[in-house]
Amino acid sequence: MDTPRQFNTFQEMVDVLAPNTPHALVLDWWRRLERAVDYYFVAYFGRIRPKPREYRAVFSADSRIGSVAASQIDKLRRRRNEIAHGSSQSLSSVEAAAFAESAWRLAWMIGSAVPNDRALESGAALVV
Numbered sequence: 001m002d003t004p005r006q007f008n009t010f011q012e013m014v015d016v017l018a019p020n021t022p023h024a025l026v027l028d029w030w031r032r033l034e035r036a037v038d039y040y041f042v043a044y045f046g047r048i049r050p051k052p053r054e055y056r057a058v059f060s061a062d063s064r065i066g067s068v069a070a071s072q073i074d075k076l077r078r079r080r081n082e083i084a085h086g087s088s089q090s091l092s093s094v095e096a097a098a099f100a101e102s103a104w105r106l107a108w109m110i111g112s113a114v115p116n117d118r119a120l121e122s123g124a125a126l127v128v
Contacts, residue, residue: 010104014097022096023083029103030080033073035128036107043114043124052077064113073106 007013017025037055038048050058052074059070076099083091119125 018093029100039128
């Protein structure tokens with residue numbers, strides 16, 4: 001039995017998964033972005049799972065994130081739903097890679113908007 005492949009960089013992951021399992025790559029990176037949203041909301045509001053309209057408004061008002069990023073998250077959410085729920089039959093490796101990169105950048109931005117001390121004090125570092 002072969003040893004499972006371990007990825008050392010984001011690019012290595014995308015290079016393997018995008019051409020072989022593009023749908024899985026999109027769903028994986030959507031989930032990672034969703035966890036970043038949860039982290040932010042636990043840190044600042046003590047709860048997870050905001051409605052899209054709520055996180056759009058909150059992120060738009062937060063100068064560290066902004067309305068452009070909030071719109072990008074919403075666009076990714078709609079595309080993920082198409083992919084996950086079958087209304088989209090085709091997904092190229094290029095599109096999957098672009099989705100993953102966008103989700104990665106947005107998740108990093110959202111996570112960076114939470115100072116470490118706030119993450120620790122709020123419990124976000126433990127919950128998410």
